Amino acid sequence: MEINKIYNEDCYTFLPKLLDKSIDLVLVDVPYELEMNGGCSPQSDFANRKLIKDKHLKFIADGFNYDLVFNEFERVCKKINLLIFCSNKQIAKIMTYWESKGCSATLLVWIKPNPIPLANLKHISNIEFIIFVREKGVTFNKLATNLMLKTFKYNTPTNRIHPTEKPIELLSHLLKIHSNKNDVVLDCFSGSGSLANACYKENRNFICCEIDKDYYLSSLKRHNEFSSQKSFNHIFD
Secondary structure (H helix, E strand, C coil), X not given: CCCCEEECXXXXXXXXXXXXXXXXXXXXXXXXXXCCCCCCCCCCHHHHHHHHHHXXXXXXXXXXXXXXXXXXXXXXXXXXXXXXXXXXXXXXXXXXXXXXXXXXXXXXXXXXXXXXXXXXCCCCCCEEEEXXXXXXXXXXXXXXXXXXXXXXXXXXXXXXXXXXXXXXXXXXXXXXXHCCCCCEEEECCCCCCHHHHHHHHCCCEEEEECCCHXXXXXXXXXXXXXXXXXXXXXXXX
16 A cells, blocks of 8 residues: 555545554544434424535434444554544544553544534534544654643634545644654545645655545645645644
């Protein structure tokens, strides 16, 4: 499997192709388990409109096969070193899974100063969760004290090409703590390709795959444009 390449494949057929103990860090935004009908009665007119609006999120709202994917993560990682973006419904399931394997699991939070204001009888969603899973001996680089908090404040990207796109600056921050230069980082749900761009910026190698052809092509175009830039403002440098 070539490094520094985005593949257009289903993760369930892609992951078995990776070599054992070939990955230094998995940084992945897994398909979330979401409530699609909001906080209203299913019979309400507003709830029905909300359901129609959210149909474009259906492909990321039903979760994924935990056992298959996590077994592959365990196989391909040199040491278990995972950063998993997830929904609040998935936190207990993911943390329990890895703690049962003898790993440490820590909950981190991305704070979004510019959240989407529509709440539909729910609290405004200005945070997302990241679970850091590790076994003893994985990379953990110390930065300035204010950069080592369990909360990360970065704006949601504008002009997104994917509904759950993450800011490159946030991914760069995570890469600086949890990996070293020239490490190989895996994202098997790569969406808009933000991780590939963050890895390029921070001198990490990446292996990414995305099942949706439209997102795959958009991410390739975006990465080619991003990597053609002559210089970057490396955060914290």
